Amino acid sequence: MKKFTRLLLMSVAILFTTVVLAQTTIKGKVIDAEINAPLPGANIVEKGTTNGVSSDFDGNFILTTQTSSGQIVISYVGYGTVTITFSSSKDLGKISLASDNSLDEIVVTGTGVIDLAEDRKTPIAVSTIKANQIQEKGGNSDLPEILKSTPSVQSVQKGGFGEGQMFLRGFDQTNTAFLLNGQPINGVEDGKMYWSNWSGVLDVAKAVQVQRGLGSSKLAISSVGGTVNIVTKTIDRKEGGFVQQMIANDNYIKTTASYSTGLMSNGFAFTALLGHWQGEGYADHTDGQGQTYFLSFGYKSNEKNIFNFMVTGAPQWHAASGYNTLKTYLEKGRKYNFAYTGVDSPNTISEGYYPAGRNVYHKPVVNLSWDLTINDNSSLSTVAYASLGRGGFGSTLASKGVPTYVRGSNNNHNWYGLVTNYNNQLNENLSFNAGADVRLYNGIHFRSVNEFLSVESVNATSAYNGGAYTVTKTYGGLNPWGLLFNPNNDHAQRLHTYYDYEEKINYVGAFGQLEYTQDQFSAFFQGSASTQSHFRTEYGEAKVKGKSEDSDKINNTGFNVKAGAAYNLNDNNVVFANAGYYSRQPYHSDLFINDRSSNQLNPFVEGNQKITGFEAGYKFLGDIISANLNVYHTTWDNKVDYSSKDTDKDGLADQFTKTSPLKQVHMGAELEVFTRPFDGFTFNGFVSVGDWQYKGNITTRTTDDAGAVISEGATSYIDGVKVGEAAQFTAGISADYEILPRLKIGANWNQYDNLYGAAAFGSNEFKTENNRGSIKLPSYDTVDTGISYKMLLGENDQNSLQIRLNVNNVFDEVYIENSRDNIHVDADDVAWKGVNVNNGVWFGYGRTWNLSMRYNF
Template sequence: MRKFTQFMLLAVAMIFSTAAFAQSTVSGTIIDSELNAPLPGANIIEEGTTNGTTSDFDGKFTLKTQSNSGVLVISYVGYGSIRVSFNGNADLGNITLSPDNSLEEIVIVGSGIIDLAEDRNTPIAVSTIKANEIQEKTGNWDLPEVLKSTPSVQNVKGGGFGDGRMFLRGFDQTNTAFLLNGQPINGMEDGKMYWSNWSGVLDVANAVQVQRGLGSSKLAISSVGGTVNIVTKTIDRKKGGFVQQMIGNDDYTKTSAYYSTGKSEKGWSFSALLGHWQGDGYVNYTHGQGQTYFLSAGYQPNENNTFNFLLTGAPQWHAAAGRGSIGDFLENGRRYNSWNETGVSSPNNLEGDVYPGGRNIYHKPVANLSWDWNINEKSALSTVLYGSLGRGAFASERISNGVGFVRGSFNNHNWFGLVTNYNNELSETLNLNVGADIRTYNGIHFRGVNEFIGISSVDESSGYSGDYTITDTYGGINPWNMVFNPNTDHDQRMDRDYEEVITYYGVFGQLEYTKDKFSAFFQGALSNQDHQREEFFFTAEEGVSEKSKKVSNIGYNVKLGAAYEINENHKVFVNTGYYSRQPFHDDLFVNTRNSNDLINPEVENQKITGLEAGYQFGGEWISANLNVYHTIWDNRTLLSSNGEDQDTPAYEGYQTQGVKQVHSGVELEVMTRPMDNLRVNGFLALGEWQFDGSATQRTFNGDGEEIGTATEIDIDGFNVGGAAQVTAGINADYEFLERVSIDGAWNWYNDMHSEGSLSQNPLSLPSYDTVDAGFSYKMLVGEDDKNSIQFRLNINNIFDEVYLESVNGNTAASSDPSQNFKGVNINNNGRFGYGRTWNVSVRYNF
């Protein structure tokens, strides 16, 4: 018995010692397949046990296993789970998870050019919308509508298709940088974005990242409010595609088809998307239609080199909505269009609705060629060469008794550029990025005849050609013709005819230090921008053009920041930066339409100082971001108007120089996963955006002629208008059955103010809130359930809230309550938000 007891004690000791010896330590990094970015909060479980952990902010994890070999089950909400084998102590390296509703793993081409926040260890204020959410919730909206559930973002829809505007931290989209795969796409002349030109970009988007404030971009770009990175499909590893049909309110319909060959054994891959949309528009007489095309050809001859050619465009035309007073909308309804309503006097009202009021016709094909070269394990070079040919016009009829012509105000351009970035891991703690950004832009602006109606010519006169007859037409109503038809000769143009050349060239660099839990970076950029304008119409000598003086401005920016990871769940950071930003081309001249005269005194660089700090918390089922910011924007030139149409005698435009704005705020964003099938997110943004000091204001009529003399105006303490300074929102997704889910979003906008002249403090506008809802069902079909059919329903403003979305004017409230709408004088120009809208789609993935 004694020997048996000794034997048992020895056996137990051996078992325990063997078990202890069999334990091992396994580590790795969980990566998002679409963005090649870390996934914090991913679950890692040793199969067959309850032993597990979660990944930290950088996607990294370390797990002491209960056995020497086995399998790890790795999962993340919204992504497909995978199983990874281990044997002994091991670093498993990068482990990639793909969204569970995606058929392909995506390769990001030009990864060195696309400045995603995750590429830098020092954080910024950022929100990312992934492919599956974009696909489901976009519907028939433009990009700004998709981003409204992120802090400090507001979308103002406008009237017609693609006429909306986005505000970020109170700055409009002319002062927010938009990048398509790292390529700048804001207008070179004025920074504007026309979403009708990008109507198909979300069909091929893998992700959209909103970087608020200083951002992580190394380019010397106009990111006062922030930076929006749009990352599209390029090379798909797997073969497959989709066909989708969508219908919506007001006879909207959209058909899209996408296919990818996947990557062949020889390294080639091809993908393409074609789409067509059309609809009547929510606002009366704002119908439109367009197409989307996307072509990508990739080649990977070896592991170290990737080439990709991309071509995309969205030719379209859509009727525009005229402005109107708040009283006009109250009398005629939210769908009222002052240019086209029956019985409304308008010089552009033509029977038969050939050109309803005014029609935007545009085609802007964009092409780029990128090359990613992994030189060795520690260095890489990314380069993209791009170009676009924008062609189009705002067309309106000039008709009398059914006879006349359609006049087009053409805004064409030829734009070419190159961005290159070299990355080198100097050591385990230091990483260096250096690069160059070169752009050249030729803007071509004139008025001409789109088509004749009942006549074949029109008499005209100009300083360039004297008295002459116009017999040529350009473009017609087909946006495809805009690109492939040549420009009309100068003696076949009317009213205005000028060009400008803008050349930009700069260098940039970033040095980042990372050791243990501390990281810091320094970033800088230096650039020069040349401007020159050439006049063909208003000239002193017939047939001889006149060029302006060439204006050259040096600009630069510097950024630096640091972060500290308190532990795997808590991280803090602080960033600061200073921009000396060159003025826009349109800010330099007294009148860009008909004058080479430069503003006197000349417009100097804008001065932008930014400071931000943040705290990030990441847990197993909840994570949160808290950001504070303070931005000073000094020496700004502000262009505004009294809200009247530019072709009417009542129009007044204002150019205000020396404007100083101060934007401060706090943003809280919370993401929760209380259950595997439930996600609840929310945000609250509190801002205070005001003008500071005084400024100099000039007034111009619709022809660009200055009225009176420049005056100094006191704007100290005036509120910045256009966007709500306080916003909040809650959105949730709940999968109540397998592959069946519902979702909803509530958004609230408060502390809003009007836009317009700064002659007095903008008006305070009433707050409003909207509720959106959606339903999704995914049915697996085909062999081994590899294919699927997806059904999606979106309902926006489900309770049909009536609200003022924007107001242009500052006429004070009337003492007569009947002359006010929720405290706002109805004689101010304004626009009401859309009522209830909907869309339904069916998508077959294969």
């Protein structure tokens, strides 16, 4: 018995030793190849077994295998699978997974100037939308709609193609910085964004990252609300492409095709994308059409040098959607859009209605990037770019009720710039980078005849042109391609009766960052300084024949500083805090009293705007559930507000008002929760609560179009008034489930509350200290859903056919998304859901849908 016991113990020991010796420990980090971001919840399985683990929130994993050699399979829904061979315990380092629709890993060029949050150890409040999510849920929407399921983001569609707006933490688009591969794309003159000029951006985007608040950008940009980074395709490693056909409500149709050679053995790569869309628009008489093109030429000469040349554009035209009173919409339906004339035009580009006007624009963007790896510790990235915008807004003029011609309000520009960044890992704990941002901008603004209807010429008068003269040419007309290649450069063929002027805005900035990391602690400091010059040339109001009038040259400087620190309490818990201060130069549109016909400076501009931001956050990093909690406080001071009125209803503004100084305080909290209860199922949610108010009171100055003062010194009592146009409470839930292999369904629910009308400071509502503030609009919620199926085709299933159906606002919710007035309800007033029907409003879209079929090869 004793011998048997010894033999049994020896056998168990040998078996145990054999098993232990056969085991191997494999570790690594799974990342998204497109933006170098961690992929939490990726599946890591030992091939041929059920032995596996999932990556944590930072993408890390440790797998103890059952054998000493073999293969592990790494997979994630929506990404390509990677198989890796192992023969001993080892650290695999970073393992890149690429989105299915990109076929393989992407090399992102210009990485040094694309300020993604993952490039810095110290966290910020951030949300990232990846390529597969954009492809599935984007449909025929503009970018703001894709971002509405992230905290503190509000999307307002406003009726026409490309007319949407995005609000971030209560700040509009002029106070959110938008970057395309590190290149600033907000309007230089006023910071505005026109999504109609970027209608094809989602076709080429590999990822979109929303950085709320201070963000990680090192540029001296106007990111009061935050920063949105759009990262496009560059060099695909493998050959392939796709063809996609989409149809949607209101006779929308879109065709897109793309092909990439992949990175060839000679180091070259080429990618092209072409698309065409057209549709009638959700609102009445808001038809439009356009194209998208994207060309990328890459060259990897060696391991240290990568070059990429890119050109992209989205020429388009679309009929605009005006606003109406709530009463009008209730009587005629929420899709109502008043058409000024129903005359048919002989020009096929503009055939049909001219409702509130027709936007026509073409803005090609060209950039050349160079990534240089100097050595193991340092690198240099440089992007040079150019943008040539041509187009404007056409509206019909009539004589005695008969439409005569289409008057174009042209807004052309020539924009050149360069962004460069040098990065150096000084030692194990300290990294340093520095760079420069240069922008040279020439804006060209004039009115012209863009199409003749019932006349063949138009008379005008101008001292610059020697008195009375006749306009007989239309140049590019209403064709976005024609406006690009045949612009009106002849002052004698412009309508000086209205306006004709140019401006030059030159900007030079320098920036730098230091970051220290050690064990569980990290800290950073950023700083930037810039100088900006403004110069304006007047033609329309010039007094001498052939001689323009020039303004004084204005120079102003600005800067920003940011600092922050983070501490990892353990592997699952991180806390951080950031603070920043911006001294932001006024926009060009702030500097001049009447930017259409006067070089006169605005006396209300008193130095730079001052922005102070504080934020703190907590991150919980779990395997199945993770969460982010952020709190923020932003003060925006010394702001100037500008407005205009058309008092005689002739289509031309004739009163201009400046309000100053204006102060806003925005504070709030945001919570995001991400869960992956089991394989193939994700369930996420967010809540954001804000308190956005005006602080102090303001004074106004109103002038006519000749600069004569109409009123001055009036006080608007806005202290404590709620900031309007964006909901101060938002919440959402999203779920996606792969119910069968490659068959996925999903849905999003979004709730909006504490939404207020825009504060019209000059209205009677704010003339007394007992004003009632901004009107509160009804809360609303929407539900969107989608289903997709991917069929594998071809040898080794290397091709696929994907079908996707999206239905937005499934329950056809009727809601007001914005109000430009603040008319309260008094006795005998008619109201709808507590809103006076005399307010001018925009209704949100009802139920819409889109269906796409995409063949990947």
